[in-house]
Amino acid sequence: MGEVMVITSGKGGVGKTTTTANIGTGLASLGYKVVLVDTDIGLRNLDVVMGLENRIVYDIVDVTSGQVSYSKALIKDKRFPDGRLNLLPAAQTKDKTAVNQAQMQKLCEDLKKEFDFVLIDCPAGIEQGFKNAIAGAEKAIVVTTPEVSAIRDADRIIGLLEAGGLRNPRLIINRLRPAMVKQGDMMSIEDMVDILAIDVLGVVPEDDTIVISTNKGEPAVLDDNSRAGQAYRNITRRLTGADVPLMNLEVSEGLFDKVRKIFGMGR
Amino acid sequence: MAVLDFLNRMFSRENSNNSKNIAKERLRLVLVHDRSSVSPEIIEALKEDLIRVISNYMEIDERSLEVNLNNEDSSVALVANIPVLGLKRRNVPR
Numbered sequence: 284m285g286e287v288m289v290i291t292s293g294k295g296g297v298g299k300t301t302t303t304a305n306i307g308t309g310l311a312s313l314g315y316k317v318v319l320v321d322t323d324i325g326l327r328n329l330d331v332v333m334g335l336e337n338r339i340v341y342d343i344v345d346v347t348s349g350q351v352s353y354s355k356a357l358i359k360d361k362r363f364p365d366g367r368l369n370l371l372p373a374a375q376t377k378d379k380t381a382v383n384q385a386q387m388q389k390l391c392e393d394l395k396k397e398f399d400f401v402l403i404d405c406p407a408g409i410e411q412g413f414k415n416a417i418a419g420a421e422k423a424i425v426v427t428t429p430e431v432s433a434i435r436d437a438d439r440i441i442g443l444l445e446a447g448g449l450r451n452p453r454l455i456i457n458r459l460r461p462a463m464v465k466q467g468d469m470m471s472i473e474d475m476v477d478i479l480a481i482d483v484l485g486v487v488p489e490d491d492t493i494v495i496s497t498n499k500g501e502p503a504v505l506d507d508n509s510r511a512g513q514a515y516r517n518i519t520r521r522l523t524g525a526d527v528p529l530m531n532l533e534v535s536e537g538l539f540d541k542v543r544k545i546f547g548m549g550r
Numbered sequence: 551m552a553v554l555d556f557l558n559r560m561f562s563r564e565n566s567n568n569s570k571n572i573a574k575e576r577l578r579l580v581l582v583h584d585r586s587s588v589s590p591e592i593i594e595a596l597k598e599d600l601i602r603v604i605s606n607y608m609e610i611d612e613r614s615l616e617v618n619l620n621n622e623d624s625s626v627a628l629v630a631n632i633p634v635l636g637l638k639r640r641n642v643p644r
Contacts, residue, residue, distance in 0.1 A: 430573075431573050431576060431577055431580075434577055435577060435580055435581065435584065438581050438584060438585070439584060442585065464570075466568075467568030467569070467570050467571070468568060468569045468570055469569075469570055470570050470573055470574060471570070474570065474574055478574070478577055478578070478581065
């Protein structure tokens with residue numbers, strides 16, 4: 284029996300989809316059978332982040348409405364030739380009411396019989412789409428960025444998850460900028476843990492390689508030179524029970540950076 | 551340029567007006583309010599407990615009892631309005 288995990292945040296744009304794509308791909312890299320489920324009906328995005336947008340035939344609504352079996356709708360990621368990484372895309376031309384909670388529970392029950400990890404990419408907000416996304420989940424990951432708005436929404440989501448029976452969600456802090464934290468202009472990991480009072484699953488630094496990997500449709504977790512990718516690899520291993528310390532995000536200003544700063548070539 | 555930058559940073563580090571401290575303080579206040587509104591059942595439970603305790607000492611009008619969290623400028627206060635109908639003669643419980 285696999286594990287059903289929902290990735291959620293409340294606020295939009297904090298990196299839920301990027302996180303889902305990277306964790307899923309990371310777990311597949313470790314050899315697990317994984318299915319990613321995009322529940323953001325009407326605003327489908329996980330397919331493009333994964334680079335699988337050209338291969339969609341059926342979507343989640345086709346499956347939950349009983350028109351096709353899930354195995355027919357799943358898109359196999361060819362980066363893993365044995366087909367261990369799969370995507371169930373959201374419907375783009377319907378709305379959130381096209382799926383209900385009972386259907387989601389049934390879908391998750393079915394998927395976890397075949398897969399080690401069922402990762403649910405949750406839409407932003409706290410309405411129907413959110414309720415659907417958490418309906419079949421057993422565990423939850425909350426993604427936030429170090430901003431007041433995102434943390435406030437994360438707090439709300441944690442409350443709603445617990446009210447929905449999903450105890451002890453774990454936190455991913457995304458887009459942390461260590462230099463700003465050092466200056467006192469961004470909340471630190473400790474600050475956020477203090478406020479939200481939940482366990483940290485991982486911290487992902489702000490990293491240009493995420494933009495590049497999203498442009499290409501290749502999750503950064505596969506890029507050995509990506510700092511964010513490294514953070515996602517660590518998160519993935521923690522999910523499988525390994526004890527991996529948080530990445531060192533200390534900012535060491537190298538000679539090159541100093542020279543660049545002096546010449547006003549800051550980035 | 552770089553020296554100025556460095557000095558600025560040196561001095562701003564200890565400053566409690568760092569923008570992160572402002573963020574933390576604003577969040578603290580807003581979350582107290584949010585959390586109370588997420589769980590009206592907690593306020594309800596608090597009401598019941600209050601009634602139970604106060605009833606040991608005085609008769610109160612349970613139906614018009616009001617308990618709210620008020621968010622004022624820089625603090626959050628628990629405000630309870632409890633109409634008293636009468637005092638009990640024996641006011642030592644147990």
